[in-house]
Amino acid sequence: MSRTFKGLELRSTILASGELRLDLVEIEVGDPAPGELIVQVEATPINPSDLLLLLGPIDLGSIAASADGAGLRAQVAAGALASVSARMGRSLVPGNEGAGLVVAAGHDGEDLIGKRVGMRGGGMYTQYRELPVRDCVILPEEATSADGASMFINPLTALCFIETMRMERHDALIHFAAASNLGQMLNRICVADGIPLINVVRNAEQAALLAAEGAACILDGTAGDFEARLTEAAAKTGATLCFDPIGGGRQASVALAAMEATAAERVSEYNRYGTDIFKQVYIYGLLDRTPTILDRWVGFAWSVGGWLLTHRLRQIGPERAKALQQRVVDELKTTFKTSYSRTLTLREALSPDAARAYKRKATGEKYLITPHIE
Amino acid sequence: MSRTFKGLELRSTILASGELRLDLVEIEVGDPAPGELIVQVEATPINPSDLLLLLGPIDLGSIAASADGAGLRAQVAAGALASVSARMGRSLVPGNEGAGLVVAAGHDGEDLIGKRVGMRGGGMYTQYRELPVRDCVILPEEATSADGASMFINPLTALCFIETMRMERHDALIHFAAASNLGQMLNRICVADGIPLINVVRNAEQAALLAAEGAACILDGTAGDFEARLTEAAAKTGATLCFDPIGGGRQASVALAAMEATAAERVSEYNRYGTDIFKQVYIYGLLDRTPTILDRWVGFAWSVGGWLLTHRLRQIGPERAKALQQRVVDELKTTFKTSYSRTLTLREALSPDAARAYKRKATGEKYLITPHIE
Numbered sequence: 150m151s152r153t154f155k156g157l158e159l160r161s162t163i164l165a166s167g168e169l170r171l172d173l174v175e176i177e178v179g180d181p182a183p184g185e186l187i188v189q190v191e192a193t194p195i196n197p198s199d200l201l202l203l204l205g206p207i208d209l210g211s212i213a214a215s216a217d218g219a220g221l222r223a224q225v226a227a228g229a230l231a232s233v234s235a236r237m238g239r240s241l242v243p244g245n246e247g248a249g250l251v252v253a254a255g256h257d258g259e260d261l262i263g264k265r266v267g268m269r270g271g272g273m274y275t276q277y278r279e280l281p282v283r284d285c286v287i288l289p290e291e292a293t294s295a296d297g298a299s300m301f302i303n304p305l306t307a308l309c310f311i312e313t314m315r316m317e318r319h320d321a322l323i324h325f326a327a328a329s330n331l332g333q334m335l336n337r338i339c340v341a342d343g344i345p346l347i348n349v350v351r352n353a354e355q356a357a358l359l360a361a362e363g364a365a366c367i368l369d370g371t372a373g374d375f376e377a378r379l380t381e382a383a384a385k386t387g388a389t390l391c392f393d394p395i396g397g398g399r400q401a402s403v404a405l406a407a408m409e410a411t412a413a414e415r416v417s418e419y420n421r422y423g424t425d426i427f428k429q430v431y432i433y434g435l436l437d438r439t440p441t442i443l444d445r446w447v448g449f450a451w452s453v454g455g456w457l458l459t460h461r462l463r464q465i466g467p468e469r470a471k472a473l474q475q476r477v478v479d480e481l482k483t484t485f486k487t488s489y490s491r492t493l494t495l496r497e498a499l500s501p502d503a504a505r506a507y508k509r510k511a512t513g514e515k516y517l518i519t520p521h522i523e
Numbered sequence: 524m525s526r527t528f529k530g531l532e533l534r535s536t537i538l539a540s541g542e543l544r545l546d547l548v549e550i551e552v553g554d555p556a557p558g559e560l561i562v563q564v565e566a567t568p569i570n571p572s573d574l575l576l577l578l579g580p581i582d583l584g585s586i587a588a589s590a591d592g593a594g595l596r597a598q599v600a601a602g603a604l605a606s607v608s609a610r611m612g613r614s615l616v617p618g619n620e621g622a623g624l625v626v627a628a629g630h631d632g633e634d635l636i637g638k639r640v641g642m643r644g645g646g647m648y649t650q651y652r653e654l655p656v657r658d659c660v661i662l663p664e665e666a667t668s669a670d671g672a673s674m675f676i677n678p679l680t681a682l683c684f685i686e687t688m689r690m691e692r693h694d695a696l697i698h699f700a701a702a703s704n705l706g707q708m709l710n711r712i713c714v715a716d717g718i719p720l721i722n723v724v725r726n727a728e729q730a731a732l733l734a735a736e737g738a739a740c741i742l743d744g745t746a747g748d749f750e751a752r753l754t755e756a757a758a759k760t761g762a763t764l765c766f767d768p769i770g771g772g773r774q775a776s777v778a779l780a781a782m783e784a785t786a787a788e789r790v791s792e793y794n795r796y797g798t799d800i801f802k803q804v805y806i807y808g809l810l811d812r813t814p815t816i817l818d819r820w821v822g823f824a825w826s827v828g829g830w831l832l833t834h835r836l837r838q839i840g841p842e843r844a845k846a847l848q849q850r851v852v853d854e855l856k857t858t859f860k861t862s863y864s865r866t867l868t869l870r871e872a873l874s875p876d877a878a879r880a881y882k883r884k885a886t887g888e889k890y891l892i893t894p895h896i897e
Contacts (some may be wrong), residue, residue, distance in 0.1 A: 198796075201796075231820070232820045235787065396819055397819075402814070413609060422572075422575075422831055422833070423829075425831075425833070425834055432819070432823075433823070435819075438819075440776070440816045440817055440818050440819065441816075441817040441819055442814045442815075442816060442817075443814055443815040443816075443817065443827070444814050445770055445771075445806070445809075445812075445814065445815055445829075446603075446605070446606045447829075448829065448831075449806075449807070449829030449830060449831035449834070450829060450831065450834060451828055451829045452826050452827070452828030452829070453817070453826070453827050453828065454825055454826030454827065454828070455797075455819075455821075455822065455823030455824060455825045455826070456823060457796055457799075457822075457823035457824065459796070459799070460799055460823070460824060
């Protein structure tokens with residue numbers, strides 16, 4: 150008496166010509182195997198990391214509707230084509246995480262039918278997602294799918310920043326784009342756990358938002374005296390670690406210089422090779438795809454590197470990862486609350502206006518797709 | 524019956540105005556304490572790392588003789604003044620390493636008088652250096668001071684590259700500016716120890732020099748197809764580690780891209796975050812002081828960082844360091860042989876013509892100062 154579920158799914162394809170195509174296709178899923186579930190997806194966010202797969206490195210100005218009006222077309226930026234060669238011609242389903250209602254299960258999981266779960270594993274921009282039980286977390290009774298849609302990437306990223314801080318023996322940290330949803334979570338964690346955090350924002354509204362949540366140190370990265378203020382703050386906190394989701398430009402370099410200036414004040418003797426106090430910047434996002442410019446007037450005890458959640462979860466191991474995930478469930482509506490500025494159906498997510506808006510990745514704007522709503 | 528030794532010493536001072544002054548001053552040393560030696564310095568190289576202290580970040584065009592003709596004057600480049608603030612007004616003695624004849628010793632070291640030693644610890648551009656016995660290594664009978672003058676920095680740097688490679692679990696490496704004295708040593712070590720090394724040079728003469736010493740892989744970094752060739756070589760060797768003494772410009776980025784392209788071929792599935800094969804570039808010099816430009820089309824499993832010998836010797840510990848030092852002594856005239864293109868007295872080292880020449884840091888040119896010769 151097997152049942153099938155028919156629905157729509159969002160597909161992103163980049164052709165060899167560099168044309169990006171977003172279309173909805175009809176899918177049908179059914180017969181979950183043992184250990185598997187079928188979930189009606191009710192909420193799935195557009196994270197900056199989802200944009201990599203959803204839109205790729207396209208020119209914002211090239212976004213347009215397809216000829217029949219149902220899909221979206223755009224053009225990959227000149228020079229960025231090589232970076233997407235591995236996905237060319239592949240029809241991919243974006244959406245790293247989401248939440249929804251369990252509508253079917255393998256014979257060993259039938260007690261889960263009717264429950265709401267958070268999901269990871271990609272392919273969430275769809276109406277029905279078939280996936281292993283181990284990629285799901287049952288939501289607390291009072292939680293909605295919107296509450297659980299972003300319970301993996303941002304919460305675990307923020308928590309793993311702290312894991313990295315402790316494993317690599319730093320005592321305090323700097324965070325750029327600190328008013329993002331992720332930044333707000335990181336700030337709440339640091340307030341709760343007593344960890345010195347320097348929040349770098351871009352305007353007064355963002356500063357006010359973090360101040361209202363108890364942030365002890367907030368700097369405006371656009372202020373004329375920012376570098377001096379950052380050096381002061383690094384001195385006060387002892388920060389030797391910085392997380393940067395922007396990547397492009399000079400801010401990694403500025404952070405290294407501030408941390409080194411502070412370190413130099415702590416050591417007595419002049420050393421032409423700089424201090425031996427190790428300074429680390431991790432770039433964990435691609436908000437600005439222009440090159441990172443490192444001025445390197447910071448001696449030799451420094452590193453700038455990529456930081457990716459999946460690598461770090463592997464590093465800390467499954468037991469510790471499970472403990473972090475449990476903290477997220479326990480504090481889903483407080484520390485790890487995500488605010489969305491707009492919700493979109495799958496169809497609306499394909500409109501050129503919406504795409505231009507979410508492509509902009511403005512801090513404080515966050516989109517939620519609700520695939521179950523036609 | 525204590526004896527004193529009078530001689531000349533080279534001093535480098537940067538004034539608050541940014542003026543660099545090199546002068547010779549008269550010194551007098553005597554009465555070595557127990558555990559100390561006085562060594563008549565016979566040979567001390569001008570390593571790229573010595574130029575940091577000797578000349579600092581001066582404008583090449585500003586080099587001139589002092590009014591009395593005995594000293595050298597130059598001007599720190601605009602914008603680089605902040606980087607030397609900690610040394611302003613201090614009269615510093617350059618010269619990281621050297622070799623010479625023991626002429627006096629504390630009462631517990633008199634058997635060393637008359638022996639030749641290699642020395643580390645800085646302050647070598649002087650006629651008489653008083654220093655602890657523990658900073659000296661007795662040279663083999665047949666070795667001259669010229670043989671022993673460079674027995675610390677380049678040999679231990681090359682050996683510690685391999686230590687870093689093994690500790691950080693890489694199997695092969697890329698080296699930029701590979702025809703340098705250090706590069707030649709690294710190549711000889713890799714040939715002897717069977718380690719895959721990609722030597723990147725800048726012209727055919729440099730390539731021929733390394734080929735004559737058995738280098739298996741030599742690429743010309745100025746060739747039009749360099750990036751493709753580097754990717755091929757990285758694929759063949761499995762290189763995921765690169766050492767770069769240049770620092771400025773795009774070559775770190777090019778190396779990361781080549782290593783990532785190779786890694787991507789080894790993993791089957793397309794991953795929009797790049798491969799999880801970790802790629803490391805260490806910048807260990809400042810041959811080009813312009814910014815490092817990172818294009819970052821390489822996923823997130825990468826790091827670019829500073830690398831400094833003293834930090835690494837601390838990391839490997841005194842026992843391992845001693846074993847490496849012993850290998851240097853044993854292979855002083857073979858693996859760790861240094862060639863000098865020109866020798867200078869202390870006085871000659873202060874001539875504007877000589878300074879312009881050694882400031883250029885041309886690969887294959889290497890200067891040796893012979894302080895004992897007036």
